[in-house]
Amino acid sequence: MNEFPSSPNEGKALTIETDRGVFARYPIRTHVIRCGESLSEIMRQYVCGKTKPGDLLFVSEKIIAICQNRAFNIDSIRPSPLANLLCRFVYKSPYGIGLGSPWTMELALRDVGLPRMLLAATCSAATKPFGVRGVFYRVAGTKARAIDGPCDCTIPPYNHFAKLAPKKPNKVAGELAQLVGCGVVVIDANDIGVNVLGRSSRDIPAAFCRQVFRDNPLGQGSQSTPLCIVRKIK
Numbered sequence: 001m002n003e004f005p006s007s008p009n010e011g012k013a014l015t016i017e018t019d020r021g022v023f024a025r026y027p028i029r030t031h032v033i034r035c036g037e038s039l040s041e042i043m044r045q046y047v048c049g050k051t052k053p054g055d056l057l058f059v060s061e062k063i064i065a066i067c068q069n070r071a072f073n074i075d076s077i078r079p080s081p082l083a084n085l086l087c088r089f090v091y092k093s094p095y096g097i098g099l100g101s102p103w104t105m106e107l108a109l110r111d112v113g114l115p116r117m118l119l120a121a122t123c124s125a126a127t128k129p130f131g132v133r134g135v136f137y138r139v140a141g142t143k144a145r146a147i148d149g150p151c152d153c154t155i156p157p158y159n160h161f162a163k164l165a166p167k168k169p170n171k172v173a174g175e176l177a178q179l180v181g182c183g184v185v186v187i188d189a190n191d192i193g194v195n196v197l198g199r200s201s202r203d204i205p206a207a208f209c210r211q212v213f214r215d216n217p218l219g220q221g222s223q224s225t226p227l228c229i230v231r232k233i234k
Contacts, residue, residue: 009219015233018211022234025058025217027225032155033063035071039172040179042067046227047180055182056204059173060218060226061146061197062158064166064186071163072107074150079106086117089124091133097149099136103162104149111164112144120144145195146188155224169198176200182229185209189216 008014008027015024028046047057065071079102086109092100099105109117120139127135137145146165150158166172169186177184177200186198187209194213196206218225 008217009225012215012217012219016212016215016217018208020208021232023212024231024233025212026229026231027218028227028229029225030063030227032224033066033226035066035069037067039064039067039176043176043179047229051180051182051229052231053182054232056185056209056230057176057180057182058185058187058209058213058218058228058230059176061166061169061186061188062148062163063226064169064172065146065163066158068167070166071158071161073157074103074160074162077103077106077162079103080109082114083109086121089121089128090136097151099140099144099147101149101162104147107162107164108140108144108147111147112140116140117144142195142197146197165197170200171198173198173200187213189213189218 008025014026015022030042030046033042042063051057062071083106084102087100087102087105090098090100090105092098097104099108105117117140120136123139124136143165147163149162150160152159154161165188166186173184173186183204184198184200185196185204188195188197194210194216196209199206199209212230218228
């Protein structure tokens, strides 16, 4: 059995203190996951046999979406005039394009629906003069927040892709937990925030998941570590 690396990604810490104690976060490096790959095979290759009782496996929502064929080359997406208009209402973060591009907005219109996206744009436009940020995403909801698009820091070929949120993340987390032998959390994290998309059990507190991942130990760029074993050490 090959043990996972015991060193953090550059600029990150291996351990973090939480309300539940001190935890180590062990990032697991993988190959570049391709569209349609088997999540089960990825787990067998990189995780199975490495967990202990009480561990949690955090899985980046991005690789789940990719395995579910929910990532698309932007050349294959034709944004509508409405998508070109609505993306102007979205705050563009330096850590990810989110819905601030016509391609990702087009995906949001298809996946989340026109009424919800129009409501988000209206609320964003109404609050923007007051300097309030993030209203669009709060109204658009979790599925919309998990949509992301091409950015320079992303590993090729996904620097030219847009992706949807994964389907049924709670169900996926439950299936993976049976395979790897510990609790599983589907996480959407970047350097400005953390969203918990799925958990294998409701007994895993979402607030704790956000706390233990608040500094995004998987990194924001080309680390190629979409998996992370979280283990209590103190």
